[in-house]
Amino acid sequence: MGDTGFAFFDDWDSIIIGGGIVGCFAALRLARARQRVLIVEGDFVGSAQSGRNLGFIRKQGRDLRELDLAREAGEAWQALAEQSGSDFGFRRDGNMALADDDDLAGRFEIWAREAQARGLDTRVLTPAEAVELVPGLKIGFKSALYTASDAKADPFPATCAAYEAARAAGAQIITGRRVDEILTEGGRATGVRIGNRRLRAKAVICTAGAGTGRLLRRLGITFPQDVIRATVVRTAAPDGTDFPALAPELSRPGIWGLNIGVRQSVDGSLHMSNAGGVYVPGLRSLGSLRWFLPLFLEKRHQLSIDWLGPLAFWRRFGDQAGYPSAAPHRDHPDPSPRFMREAFDELAQMFPDYAAKARILNLWSGDIENTPDLLPAVGPVAKVGNLLVGSGFSGHGFGVGPAAGEALAEIALGDQARDSLSELSPDRFANGTWSRGEFAL
Ligand SMILES: Cc1cc2nc3c(=O)[nH]c(=O)nc-3n(C[C@H](O)[C@H](O)[C@H](O)COP(=O)(O)OP(=O)(O)OC[C@H]3O[C@@H](n4cnc5c(N)ncnc54)[C@H](O)[C@@H]3O)c2cc1C
16 A cells, blocks of 8 residues: 655655554645645554554543543544545444443443533443343343444554545655654754655654654653553354355444453454453563553453563464464564453353354454553653654544544644643653543543
């Protein structure tokens, strides 16, 4: 996809680092404003998180400080779906989370009250009401949190649709080349360096996903970031054929079960992923542990540590098991057999008839980049002028990414920052004003 060659021009209005969903939406907004915009993507569009995620576009359960951005993103998704001319599986089919204990059920009540006070269509459902919406649901639970206006989409085609729209509006791209350095002069970003080549820009927008921390650290900007490797399983049709379109409708809403998320795609296949994942320690862990230790301890039941991971370049579980992965990736992260089994176990409780016949069509994993407060960092940084950051989406960026990209583009165009960014400043880590959300589920 796109151009693999080198950009013809050296001077740009904006250079965007990273062709994920955030970068593509930023590029789309800037190109429509007739800016000369270049995306520099180290691999290919959608190769990292944006093409490998579960595909939930949800507001419910989010930290309330992220809610306005999530709401704006719903509109951005809707507009892309209407304008792009391609069906990337965007459907406002709702999202449902299940609680099997009183504590979580109580938190659902609180979250729903807070959300309703902010005008959201979130409700708490009884099990009978939930089963009316998803008749095949067999797992036992006490209550469900449901937001009808939440949505879903197929991640890789969706990211490609955003990119194609940006291209059509005039954005250009370099793929397969990484930005080595963000260039600065007199405390302002002036462009990027790729190998020996320097490209200049009036604004640099860093939407490099898991690559952002490294680029910002070179500039002395505090941006704590670490990754958890999550596994996604895509099932074939229940009759065992490779034609998922034959699968009956199991669930229109995306479902957060007890430990797994399940989304049925428009082609009928189910996409499943567990809460949590595998932590692969590395040199970066030395720096990130002081930021992330409380979070790791809190989530330890959802994590497994792969101590040998950094050495396991020879291990290719996905290939060995014969399951083609979603999309080839330079880092080729291994899916976890444990999380795959656990996902199937819970699927068997949710939809036993389906699970008895289902088999795996694809299996892949992706590195979810997190911040210590599990909130994205979107906006300018005090230390370096003309530099905008949109990263640290902590497992929410497919849903909220479009609004973040648009909001960054507006700042680059000279507009005032949206109110929805007020609590998401990238500077909160440097100035110590970050905190974990009270209500996030
Ligand atoms: C398994 C999984 C399930 C998820 N499920 C959901 C979900 O259901 N709903 C949801 O909202 N979110 C989900 N997420 C999170 C979501 O996918 C991300 O938050 C979102 O895609 C982030 O988008 P991005 O554009 O910021 O980053 P990315 O998609 O990671 O894109 C960043 C890009 O930058 C490139 N890059 C990095 N460094 C450089 C460099 N130096 N030079 C040039 N390019 C560079 C990378 O190659 C990459 O393509 C999930 C993530 C995973 C992995």
